[in-house]
Ligand SMILES: O=C(CO)[C@H](O)[C@H](O)COP(=O)(O)O
């Protein structure tokens with residue numbers, strides 16, 4: 001296996017009125033990248049922010065790696081604006097998309113890496129046919145839409161199956177991940193760890209980030 005352990009805090013439950021400062025604090029505390037949750041109120045029953053907010057954040061934070069987790073019905077609609085906003089990794093859900101290959105190509109042509117996400121109810125086999133075009137696959141460990149939910153350990157067989165078949169693939173998990181659940185994710189084979197509430201709400205963010213990275217590193221060696 002030659003994948004790197006990376007911790008990407010989700011700013012979903014941070015103080016969004018103070019997004020740049022909250023994001024910089026996470027980066028200063030050791031975050032490897034920022035996971036920005038974009039929700040359209042249709043694909044999921046919640047609404048967050050779009051490309052204008054991401055662009056404003058990019059103006060303040062020049063070099064960090066930005067992932068947008070696109071929980072939207074029409075991911076093709078936001079490719080150009082998100083590329084213009086300075087997004088590095090454009091992760092979209094395959095469920096509402098008719099032609100995943102085509103949308104992935106458009107993401108690449110716009111200069112971003114491709115992330116493909118599945119909801120808890122989606123079989124890993126549905127993702128398999130697109131793995132070759134993906135830079136990252138995201139296995140959701142909560143029903144998308146809200147931060148602070150409980151981790152679904154029964155998603156781990158998907159991660160195990162992906163790791164067994166794709167030793168060098170970047171496999172991300174998202175939802176309810178923190179110090180209590182990290183071992184389970186790392187053991188299954190996840191190497192990109194999204195963590196919202198557990199990091200953002202921590203008294204010592206640096207310690208929580210370091211602790212989770214250490215656990216993942218033990219399994220990625
Ligand atoms: O995509 C998401 C929700 O749909 C968030 O990234 C995720 O929930 C992170 O927050 P937490 O760690 O608090 O669960």
Ligand SMILES: [Fe+2]
Pocket residue numbers: 010035036037069174194
């Ligand atoms: Fe997310």
